[in-house]
Amino acid sequence: MGEYRNIVVLTGAGISAESGLKTFRDNNGLWEKHRVEEVATPEAFEANPTLVYQFYNQRRAQLKDSAITPNPAHLALADLEKAWKGSFLLVTQNVDDLHQRSGSVNVVPMHGQLNQARCLNSGNVSDISGVGVIDARTLCSCCNPQSAMRPDIVWFGEIPQQMGRIEQALSQADIFVSIGTSGQVYPAAGFAALASEKGAHTVELNLEQTSGSFHQGFYGPASDIVPEFVARLLGDK
Ligand code: APR
Structure with a gap:
């Protein structure tokens, strides 16, 4: 998977479930x-x-x-950012601070x-x-x-934070990865389609398949499948 340069990762409540936070x-x-x-x-x-x-x-x-601490999925994304050669943006719908605590830097907490x-x-x-x-x-x-x-x-009916920055990154992404989100809430639910239209490869990582449309999917608990996926992306596997 070494052909990708610009990546956008979107996370939802599922990535923090194994840290003990409810979805x-x-x-x-x-x-x-x-x-x-x-x-x-x-x-x-x-x-x-x-x-x-x-x-x-x-x-x-x-x-x-x-x-309540970051789990291996949060930590793997922090490692991915450190090792990634192109542009990296982590967009999270989560309002917890587990990505920040695990060392992720380019994080947009779009729901506050x-x-x-x-x-x-x-x-x-x-x-x-x-x-x-x-x-x-x-x-x-x-x-x-x-x-x-x-x-x-950001409550229902309000506009998420930093949408301009997110849309710009999506339009330049070569790969878009959606992790632990049911894809029920817009605008995040529309990110895969937006990135795909601009040519990105789209991947879903979740406990189970959602109704969203992705080129590829990996299913299981985030703390197992995210580190595996990151290793694959970095060419370690
Ligand atoms: N590993 C991977 N995925 C998991 C795990 C796990 N251990 N546990 C649950 N999931 C998946 C579920 O299968 C589901 O698809 O995480 C997803 C959680 O979905 P939601 O509860 O709908 O959470 P999210 O998508 O983040 O919600 C979006 O809705 O209520 C608003 O503002 C709130 O940011 C939130 C937004």
Whole structure:
């Protein structure tokens, strides 16, 4: 597989499942216990901010659990980036910090990050990894008078972050690899088609085949198949 120069990798909740974080749409997934309309839309935040803050505070608290660490799939992608000779972009729909913790550098967290909050007045983003919980009384340090903040999460109905950078990388990609995502949520669900139209080879790595259209697929737990795929891509196998 040594013929590829520019790569875009897209990850979803499935890559973090074996680290102990729940996915959304699998059995026992997050959307079985919570209603999207109550915790993950701008309207929900207007109607009941307390519930929305609570949902994200709980998920952020999980990241501090010492048992939640990057798994071999995250680590393999960090190794891939280090060894890759052409351009490399890792786009993740995940709001955890497991890619960053494993050493990946060119990461676009297109749906935001649990460890960041956004000022409701200026839009400035600040790191809240050291803050216990945030709620309507947590104020920014960028405005005078200080303003309340919201989770830096892209909710349903909002536009994902850094779309220009992502689309440019997709249009130049020779290979596009989708890992651990059900492909139910746009715009990420359209990335494979976009890359393929521009000539990229598209590959899916997942526990099971999704309804998306890919040139090639590898199926099994991410912590097994991602390191194997990376080794193959780097020509070690
Ligand atoms: N290894 C590989 N793949 C796995 C594993 C695993 N151990 N466990 C689950 N998967 C796969 C599932 O088969 C499924 O296709 O991961 C996918 C998870 O799908 P979703 O739960 O829909 O998560 P995701 O695709 O990331 O969701 C996209 O939806 O709710 C929003 O904003 C949220 O970013 C999220 C977006």
